Amino acid sequence: MNIDELRRKAVQIRMDLLRMIHHAKTGHTGSSLSNTDILVALYYGVMRVDAARPKWEERDRFIASKGHAVESLYCILADKGFFPKEELKTYSRFGSRLIGHPNNKVPGVEMNTGALGHGLSIAVGMAKAAKMDGKPYRVYTLMGDGEQAEGSVWEAAMAGAHYKLDNLIGIIDRNKLQISGTTEEVMGLEPLEEKWAAFGWNVVPVNGNDMAELVDALQAAPREAGKPILLMAYTTKGKGVSFAENVPHWHHHVPSDAELEQALAELAGQLQEIAGDRV
Amino acid sequence: MNQIANRQALCEKLLELARKDRDIVLLASDSRGSASMVPFVKELPEQFVETGIAEQNIVGIAAGLAHSGKKPWVTSPACFLSMRAIEQVKVDVAYSATNVKLIGISGGVSYGALGMSHHSLQDIAVTRAIPGLAVILPADRHETKRMTEALAAHEGGVYVRIGRNPVEDSYESDDYPFEIGKAVTMREGNDVTLIAAGETVRVALDAADLLRADGVGCRVLNMHTIKPLDTEAILKAAEETGRIITLEEHSIYGGLGAAVAETVVQHRPVPMRILGIPDEPAITGKTSEVFAHYGISAANVRTVALAMSGKG
Numbered sequence: 001m002n003i004d005e006l007r008r009k010a011v012q013i014r015m016d017l018l019r020m021i022h023h024a025k026t027g028h029t030g031s032s033l034s035n036t037d038i039l040v041a042l043y044y045g046v047m048r049v050d051a052a053r054p055k056w057e058e059r060d061r062f063i064a065s066k067g068h069a070v071e072s073l074y075c076i077l078a079d080k081g082f083f084p085k086e087e088l089k090t091y092s093r094f095g096s097r098l099i100g101h102p103n104n105k106v107p108g109v110e111m112n113t114g115a116l117g118h119g120l121s122i123a124v125g126m127a128k129a130a131k132m133d134g135k136p137y138r139v140y141t142l143m144g145d146g147e148q149a150e151g152s153v154w155e156a157a158m159a160g161a162h163y164k165l166d167n168l169i170g171i172i173d174r175n176k177l178q179i180s181g182t183t184e185e186v187m188g189l190e191p192l193e194e195k196w197a198a199f200g201w202n203v204v205p206v207n208g209n210d211m212a213e214l215v216d217a218l219q220a221a222p223r224e225a226g227k228p229i230l231l232m233a234y235t236t237k238g239k240g241v242s243f244a245e246n247v248p249h250w251h252h253h254v255p256s257d258a259e260l261e262q263a264l265a266e267l268a269g270q271l272q273e274i275a276g277d278r279v
Numbered sequence: 280m281n282q283i284a285n286r287q288a289l290c291e292k293l294l295e296l297a298r299k300d301r302d303i304v305l306l307a308s309d310s311r312g313s314a315s316m317v318p319f320v321k322e323l324p325e326q327f328v329e330t331g332i333a334e335q336n337i338v339g340i341a342a343g344l345a346h347s348g349k350k351p352w353v354t355s356p357a358c359f360l361s362m363r364a365i366e367q368v369k370v371d372v373a374y375s376a377t378n379v380k381l382i383g384i385s386g387g388v389s390y391g392a393l394g395m396s397h398h399s400l401q402d403i404a405v406t407r408a409i410p411g412l413a414v415i416l417p418a419d420r421h422e423t424k425r426m427t428e429a430l431a432a433h434e435g436g437v438y439v440r441i442g443r444n445p446v447e448d449s450y451e452s453d454d455y456p457f458e459i460g461k462a463v464t465m466r467e468g469n470d471v472t473l474i475a476a477g478e479t480v481r482v483a484l485d486a487a488d489l490l491r492a493d494g495v496g497c498r499v500l501n502m503h504t505i506k507p508l509d510t511e512a513i514l515k516a517a518e519e520t521g522r523i524i525t526l527e528e529h530s531i532y533g534g535l536g537a538a539v540a541e542t543v544v545q546h547r548p549v550p551m552r553i554l555g556i557p558d559e560p561a562i563t564g565k566t567s568e569v570f571a572h573y574g575i576s577a578a579n580v581r582t583v584a585l586a587m588s589g590k591g
Contacts, residue, residue: 057348104375104376110346111342111346111371111375111377112370112371112374112375113370114370115366115369115370117335118335118339118366118367118370118371120339121335121336121338121339121340121342121343121367121371122339122340122342122343122346122371123343124336124339124340124343125339125340125341125342125343125344125345125346125347125351126343126344126346126347127343128328128340128343128344129343129344129346129347129348129349130347132304132325132349133347133348139343151335152333152335152336152339152367155330155331155333155335155336156336156339156340158331158333158336159330159331159333159336159340162331
């Protein structure tokens with residue numbers, strides 16, 4: 001897909017996840033909107049995955065360490081054909097396999113996540129296995145910025161550098177908001193880039209809501225042999241929906257009927273703008 | 280007295296298996312020495328992953344390795360592996376259904392004088408509450424070998440606890456069938472049943488010998504697998520012997536005794552006594568001294584059994 005197609009895809013995924021959350025009356029709206037561009041860049045632009053073969057051995061792996069990003073992940077997997085799109089309507093319903101954090105009973109979901117601070121360790125194990133077996137796949141994990149307060153993240157950061165896992169790409173959705181307020185109020189993280197660099201990672205800052213920058217960073221960023229990559233993706237929480245942007249309350253808030261209508265209208269406008277860019 | 284600790288027996292057997300199966304990976308958290316795994320590390324460094332002192336990370340890495348087709352065995356002190364990393368055990372191993380073997384070493388009170396921080400006396404309670412996770416305590420070096428073979432053939436998450444020091448043999452050899460989830464009847468008898476696991480099996484056997492001299496027929500069940508529990512053997516024992524005494528190197532809350540009692544009380548209520556560590560930081564000392572202090576001794580089991588059977 002070219003960059004405009006990826007941008008359009010991201011807008012469509014935002015529409016899908018808003019409809020899904022509205023229908024289910026539950027979900028992490030702000031968080032999913034925030035990282036939609038990152039997941040679209042990965043799943044449609046960068047990662048080698050095949051919906052017909054979810055367990056294909058050579059596939060790239062994605063671990064949603066930030067498990068509350070599950071809505072964007074489910075919508076993308078459904079859109080790619082890992083499971084029927086119709087099933088999105090069961091999200092969070094009684095007995096559904098589409099539960100509120102990633103569930104590996106869903107085709108395309110690698111591991112159950114949601115307890116924060118786990119994903120990077122798992123990704124280290126997968127990347128280490130690839131090295132041990134001489135396999136070419138890469139392992140990507142998306143972390144939240146609030147999640148950086150978990151000590152286990154830093155245990156895994158040490159291990160990733162220690163084992164020189166240059167097939168491992170950590171991504172932080174740096175939207176600077178968590179459920180109780182700003183990350184710097186709750187537990188100051190800055191200087192976060194310097195911390196990761198000090199842990200031995202190749203830190204690549206990027207606008208995480210700019211598709212061209214994201215794809216470029218994921219595909220063309222200078223890779224240093226023997227160093228894992230940390231993509232510091234600066235994003236806006238609630239991205240794409242004006243009234244949800246940068247509002248902590250939208251971390252886990254469900255749009256009303258009127259809010260959904262407005263949000264979908266705004267997103268439809270964005271689709272037209274992207275189309276207009278091309279003319 | 281046998282001089283081979285269960286952890287050495289495990290290393291020997293695992294090394295033997297890993298030579299043939301290159302997917303077996305050993306992990307240690309700065310604990311390769313205390314896990315007696317140095318021979319493995321020296322011979323098969325390509326199948327070894329060191330994580331440093333990071334129990335959460337070691338379990339997550341193991342889950343990632345398992346997800347990618349490796350067969351990871353995590354060796355880490357039981358006290359830390361079972362408590363500090365328990366969320367990774369719950370989510371990354373059990374919930375995600377990854378084939379990770381968790382070996383808690385130097386378990387129970389085998390760290391002796393190091394005190395409560397290093398004793399693992401809550402690990403059975405915690406691990407057996409996790410769905411799908413098997414929980415096993417081998418009795419001696421022979422059982423450790425058989426268990427290691429059985430675990431290598433078993434697909435799924437397991438928590439094993441083994442002690443630090445050599446323990447007296449409970450078996451004469453390793454020539455016996457070991458099946459995950461199947462108790463072993465070590466002594467036959469119909470007056471009382473002693474149910475033990477791990478290092479308390481030897482205590483139960485000694486107690487049974489004393490009681491035989493008293494004319495009390497004592498059945499001894501080695502309940503090496505605490506989960507899945509062999510409820511059939513327990514209910515048969517309740518039915519046929521009418522009295523049960525459990526012995527464990529664990530808090531009396533949530534361990535072997537509690538597991539047996541849950542089964543007995545719901546399906547075949549009979550008088551029971553639970554011998555274990557009371558609700559206090561365990562006294563320090565050699566395992567035998569600690570056991571004796573809390574009545575986990577052949578002499579005390581004899582007293583309890585005689586009282587229960589009306590012969591005391």
